[in-house]
Amino acid sequence: MPGSSRSDRRRRKVDEAIRTAFGELLAEKGLKNVTVKELAERADIDRKTFYLRYSSIDGLVDSLLREEMRRLAEVLTTAAADEDGSVNVPVVFRELSAELIATFDQRAAVVQHVDTDALISRLRPAMADVLAERDALGLAEDLGPYFELFVSFFCSGLLALYHQWADSDSELPMEELATLAGSAIAGGIAAVTGMAKSLGISGKNEA
Incomplete structure (x- = not known):
């Protein structure tokens, strides 16, 4: 109209x-x-x-960070999809680690003006919510009612690593750190999903 x-x-x-x-x-x-x-x-x-x-300036900041995570999730889910349409979880986390550590603050200008503690506390729920909403890791079926908890858990681990790296002014190569972080989280996901299957959790939905 x-x-x-x-x-x-x-x-x-x-x-x-x-x-x-x-x-x-x-x-x-x-x-x-x-x-x-x-x-x-x-x-x-x-x-x-x-x-x-927006409810406040903080509300505007949160909105901008959430939009950046949505954009990033879209890029990741497209880049990490296998030919059969399934999600390649190790690739997702490798790319997510690289984006977060190497280039995130170059695109989202607001990040440069938020102290690291505040940034991490704001990014954690935004990242977890977006990845869970899109099932960007393809874990909903495997983890059933524990799905959102473990998406948040893995995001928290990645952000904690970024926090330590940023706060320490580390000279460790960001590319290597991103690769190692992606591998560590992908390995953790493989272990958790394997255990979920052995416990008969996979495929269950919350009541």
Whole structure:
């Protein structure tokens, strides 16, 4: 419908203005000093319009991080699909490790303005939710009612490794670290899914 189309264009224009203004303010002042008032002024909107979309500046940050994880999950699930359509889990985690450690902060500008502890605490649920939602690891059938718990577990391990690497200013080659991390998690997944099958958990759904 014409009215709906105009409304969608208006919404996209406002969202773009908010994100552009946010990026500019981040570069100028840092995350802790950005307020909704000045962001709205920079985006040429009123604060009510901002709050219709986000609960706060933190809410905007969480939304941006979740979008980055969705984009990344889409790339990973496409790249890691075998010819028969199944998911190659070792490839998923190898690529996820490489993206997270090597290039994530180059694309998501907001990451550069969030301290590592805050970044990890925000990324963990976003990453786990997106990977679980898409069953990007192909584990739902194998792990049944434990599926979401173990997706979160493996994501937490990967993020903890990234956290330690970032905080220590390590000179260890990021490419090697990513490869080792992917292998470690893929091995853990293989062990867990194997045990799930032996316990008769595979294929079960939550009641």
